[in-house]
Amino acid sequence: MVEPVYRVKIRLPDGSELEAEGSPDFVEKQRREFLERRTLSAAQAEAAPSHSQSTSAPVISWETIAETSGRTLQLRSKITGREQEKEACLALLACSEKLLGLAKPTAALLAKWLRASGYPIQRVDRIVQTAVSQGEMLASGSRRARRYELTAPGRLKAFLLAEQLTKLIVGPDGPGHHKNDPAAPKQAIWPE
Numbered sequence: 001m002v003e004p005v006y007r008v009k010i011r012l013p014d015g016s017e018l019e020a021e022g023s024p025d026f027v028e029k030q031r032r033e034f035l036e037r038r039t040l041s042a043a044q045a046e047a048a049p050s051h052s053q054s055t056s057a058p059v060i061s062w063e064t065i066a067e068t069s070g071r072t073l074q075l076r077s078k079i080t081g082r083e084q085e086k087e088a089c090l091a092l093l094a095c096s097e098k099l100l101g102l103a104k105p106t107a108a109l110l111a112k113w114l115r116a117s118g119y120p121i122q123r124v125d126r127i128v129q130t131a132v133s134q135g136e137m138l139a140s141g142s143r144r145a146r147r148y149e150l151t152a153p154g155r156l157k158a159f160l161l162a163e164q165l166t167k168l169i170v171g172p173d174g175p176g177h178h179k180n181d182p183a184a185p186k187q188a189i190w191p192e
Contacts, residue, residue, distance in 0.1 A: 012038065065165040066095040071109065073100065075117040077165050085119050085127045087161055090136060092117070093150050094158035104140075104147040124148075 006027045010018040016038060020030035067074045073096055079087045092113045096102045105113075111124045121127055128148060131137040136154030141147050150158055 010034065059166065060159065060162045061166050061170065062095055062098045062162070064169050065091070065162055066099060068099050071100065071102075072116060073113045075113075075165070077168055078118050079161065079165070083130065085114065085121060086131050087157075088114060088117060088119055089124070089128050089131065089148070090150065090154055090158040091161045091165065093137070093148060094155065094162055097150070104149045106141075106144065107146040107148065108144055110148060 003023060005021060006024050007021045008018070008027050008031055010031065016034075018030065018034040020027045022030075065076055067076060073092060075088060075091060075095070078084070079091065081087075089110060092110065093105070096105050096109075096113075102109075107124045110128075111121060114121050114124070114127075125139075125146070128137055128139070131154065132139050134153075135151055136157060138149050138151055139146060140149075
């Protein structure tokens with residue numbers, strides 16, 4: 001008689017995975033050992049002193065740096081300096097992803113958001129041309145259906161800009177940094 005083969009696949013939020021195949025006893029033993037190792041390594045990480053606990057993590061308050069009304073998005077503070085329109089595009093793309101759940105807005109939407117944020121632009125494609133050539137943004141489609149999205153380097157730059165805007169608007173401690181309130185909400189800079 002052929003014994004049935006059992007399979008288990010576990011994927012944890014931190015990215016660790018387990019795949020086991022075999023008899024029920026073998027699969028259960030692998031699962032138990034995997035979860036014990038994860039618990040042990042988590043306990044060791046909490047017990048070990050780390051440099052990240054001694055320094056404050058970067059914090060971004062998306063609701064603070066941008067205002068939304070329906071599908072309209074507007075930066076509350078203007079980015080200044082060289083390439084300010086391009087950097088505003090990066091920040092607006094990150095805000096649209098976080099606040100509106102829109103990862104690939106159209107060129108028309110991006111132009112509308114830039115104008116609402118105080119940048120009197122004529123054409124979005126000319127502004128984002130350097131960002132696309134530097135690999136910070138991807139462009140797809142054509143004309144009015146053209147869509148833009150952030151790449152990994154562009155997302156990093158956008159999040160750094162968003163952190164600077166947060167500090168500019170609410171101060172260097174950022175939102176939710178009340179030393180007397182340990183339950184104050186803090187948002188990590190990196191997306192989940």
